[in-house]
Amino acid sequence: MTASAPALPQPRPGVLDISAYVPGRDHVEGVEKVHKLSSNENPLGPSPQAIEAFRAAASSLEIYPDGGATVLREAIGQKYGIDPARIVCGTGSDELLSLLTHAYIGPGDEGLFTQHGFLVYRINILANGGTPVVAEETDLTASVDAILAKVTDRTRIVFLANPNNPTGTYLPFDEVKRLHAALPTNVLLVLDAAYAEYVRRNDYASGLELALTAPNVVMCRTFSKIYGLAALRIGWLVGPAHVVDALNRIRGPFNLNAPAIAAGAAAIRDDAHIAAALAHNDEWLARLTREIEALGLKVTPSVGNFILIHFPTTPGRTAKEADAFLGRRGLLLRAVAAYGLPNALRMTIGSAEANELVVAALKDFMSAGQGNA
Numbered sequence: 072m073t074a075s076a077p078a079l080p081q082p083r084p085g086v087l088d089i090s091a092y093v094p095g096r097d098h099v100e101g102v103e104k105v106h107k108l109s110s111n112e113n114p115l116g117p118s119p120q121a122i123e124a125f126r127a128a129a130s131s132l133e134i135y136p137d138g139g140a141t142v143l144r145e146a147i148g149q150k151y152g153i154d155p156a157r158i159v160c161g162t163g164s165d166e167l168l169s170l171l172t173h174a175y176i177g178p179g180d181e182g183l184f185t186q187h188g189f190l191v192y193r194i195n196i197l198a199n200g201g202t203p204v205v206a207e208e209t210d211l212t213a214s215v216d217a218i219l220a221k222v223t224d225r226t227r228i229v230f231l232a233n234p235n236n237p238t239g240t241y242l243p244f245d246e247v248k249r250l251h252a253a254l255p256t257n258v259l260l261v262l263d264a265a266y267a268e269y270v271r272r273n274d275y276a277s278g279l280e281l282a283l284t285a286p287n288v289v290m291c292r293t294f295s296k297i298y299g300l301a302a303l304r305i306g307w308l309v310g311p312a313h314v315v316d317a318l319n320r321i322r323g324p325f326n327l328n329a330p331a332i333a334a335g336a337a338a339i340r341d342d343a344h345i346a347a348a349l350a351h352n353d354e355w356l357a358r359l360t361r362e363i364e365a366l367g368l369k370v371t372p373s374v375g376n377f378i379l380i381h382f383p384t385t386p387g388r389t390a391k392e393a394d395a396f397l398g399r400r401g402l403l404l405r406a407v408a409a410y411g412l413p414n415a416l417r418m419t420i421g422s423a424e425a426n427e428l429v430v431a432a433l434k435d436f437m438s439a440g441q442g443n444a
């Protein structure tokens with residue numbers, strides 16, 4: 072041991088630069104009934120068939136799961152017309168983002184993402200000793216030109232959440248294709264399409280087509296949002312065979328558990344449940360945007376299952392005070408200061424009851440009484 076050896080085990084460079092991810096609140100001190108609108112979960116819950124499959128899996132918990140998550144990859148492949156060999160499943164798309172970063176970014180490498188992009192990208196880049204590089208957005212929307220301006224010969228991955236969380240904005244597929252066409256072929260473009268199922272725009276595409284044809288594009292999806300299975304931690308990605316091969320070498324051999332594999336495969340076949348979740352979202356996304364704007368608050372146009380509400384900086388009317396006011400009524404929204412949005416709150420489209428309560432509470436908050444819960 073040399074004299075300069077540290078007294079304690081030291082995390083690798085970058086690890087202590089990470090601000091740990093703070094999940095959406097799920098309780099408030101002293102408030103009994105809460106409506107959790109802080110994590111973009113599905114207010115309708117999962118498909119009843121997924122719950123049934125989960126219960127059935129409880130009878131064989133002593134058996135290791137299928138390490139290849141075969142029935143799940145086959146069900147996904149069938150739904151989207153993809154060769155299951157091009158699919159990798161993960162414990163949430165969070166794990167896939169982590170595996171991708173681990174496989175492609177090391178010390179000296181750069182990972183690029185946008186100004187108000189999902190925070191998990193930065194965490195993963197730092198965890199692998201890489202350098203996070205941030206591209207400015209325009210009107211809370213990713214800008215292809217700003218991203219391209221930040222590409223260097225050290226760039227290894229460009230992460231694009233499309234639609235983005237927490238802004239709810241998106242890039243049309245033409246723009247995604249323009250981004251891809253201008254990237255060097257050794258840069259991996261990661262399209263994080265966690266909210267793709269909610270988008271109702273003709274000029275949007277999740278990137279499936281690109282991930283199946285380009286040598287340097289992957290698209291990630293999740294069962295945590297419209298499928299209502301956040302607790303089970305299921306995500307998947309599709310990409311070129313060489314990327315799939317790299318990920319299969321480094322992932323845990325049994326990364327998905329058996330109840331998750333079974334429930335996910337059942338959920339993806341229940342088209343009626345997804346249609347119901349989408350119809351609920353369509354109705355309330357439009358209605359909440361309209362009703363909250365009518366209170367004098369700005370709402371960023373969203374294509375996801377959440378909205379970003381902007382508050383004034385006037386004392387008594389700030390986002391921070393609104394968050395506390397709503398919290399006292401058991402209405403838990405998401406503070407997004409960590410995303411560079413200190414004057415906004417993100418609200419998940421909830422049940423009809425929760426949504427109506429938020430509108431009523433915001434009305435009280437914005438009206439003369441200033442801050443009386």
Ligand SMILES: *Cc1c(COP(=O)(O)O)cnc(C)c1O
Nearest residue numbers: 163164165189236265293295306
């Ligand atoms: C919710 C979300 C995910 C999905 O996370 P899981 O790990 O699959 O639960 C991925 N990306 C973005 C942008 C998200 O908002």
